[in-house]
Amino acid sequence: MNVSEAIRTKRAIRKFQDKPLPDEVIHIILNAGRRSQSSKNEQAWHFIAIRDKAILEALSKCGTYAGHLAGAALAVAILTPDPTAKFQTLFDAGQAAAFMQLAAWELGVGSVPASIYEGEKAREILGFPPEWHLRMALSFGYPLEEEKLSATPKKGGRRSLEEIVHWDTW
Ligand SMILES: Cc1cc2nc3c(=O)[nH]c(=O)nc-3n(C[C@H](O)[C@H](O)[C@H](O)COP(=O)(O)O)c2cc1C
Numbered sequence: 001m002n003v004s005e006a007i008r009t010k011r012a013i014r015k016f017q018d019k020p021l022p023d024e025v026i027h028i029i030l031n032a033g034r035r036s037q038s039s040k041n042e043q044a045w046h047f048i049a050i051r052d053k054a055i056l057e058a059l060s061k062c063g064t065y066a067g068h069l070a071g072a073a074l075a076v077a078i079l080t081p082d083p084t085a086k087f088q089t090l091f092d093a094g095q096a097a098a099f100m101q102l103a104a105w106e107l108g109v110g111s112v113p114a115s116i117y118e119g120e121k122a123r124e125i126l127g128f129p130p131e132w133h134l135r136m137a138l139s140f141g142y143p144l145e146e147e148k149l150s151a152t153p154k155k156g157g158r159r160s161l162e163e164i165v166h167w168d169t170w
Helices: 003-009 023-035 054-061 067-073 088-106 119-126
Strands: 046-050 075-080 110-115 133-141
Touching: 003 046, 003 088, 023 046, 023 075, 023 088, 046 054, 054 067, 054 075, 054 119, 067 110, 067 133, 075 088, 088 110, 088 133
Parallel strands: none
Antiparallel strands: 046 075, 075 133, 110 133
């Protein structure tokens, strides 16, 4: 699978098989996040890789739409410096997230973000220090519906280029 194909076919996967990811696969996913670009190459992030079921379950209660974390084989919490102090930090986290998700997809591993609305509750669960913040975690796992990996993208699933691209000026 090349990069364009991965971008074209990747879908959000929220239901996972009850099957662990091999260590090698987890390493490839985390390494893709490590390699991604960041503002001034500061790499101002920490990743907490979570496989413990009780921790996944607790974290799944830190966001309105974070329930899928409970069924993931792996979650990666992407910690950033205070996003209200420097807007680039969330952009950086998004870059790392996208790289990890695309690397996973190439290996047949599905994923989806979980917005963390209750960051302080997540801090208690994961024990990270005050200077780090959590707004986004990713669920990973082998898709329960394996056919989703090779499904043709839904028509109308994305807005057309004509609708969103402006040339030279708005
Ligand atoms: C910044 C961001 C936050 C998201 N937060 C959640 C979330 O909290 N829960 C969830 O189930 N999906 C979440 N998603 C996944 C989106 O709903 C999903 O990517 C979108 O609907 C497109 O899905 P598709 O690629 O399958 O078409 C998030 C995606 C992004 C980029």
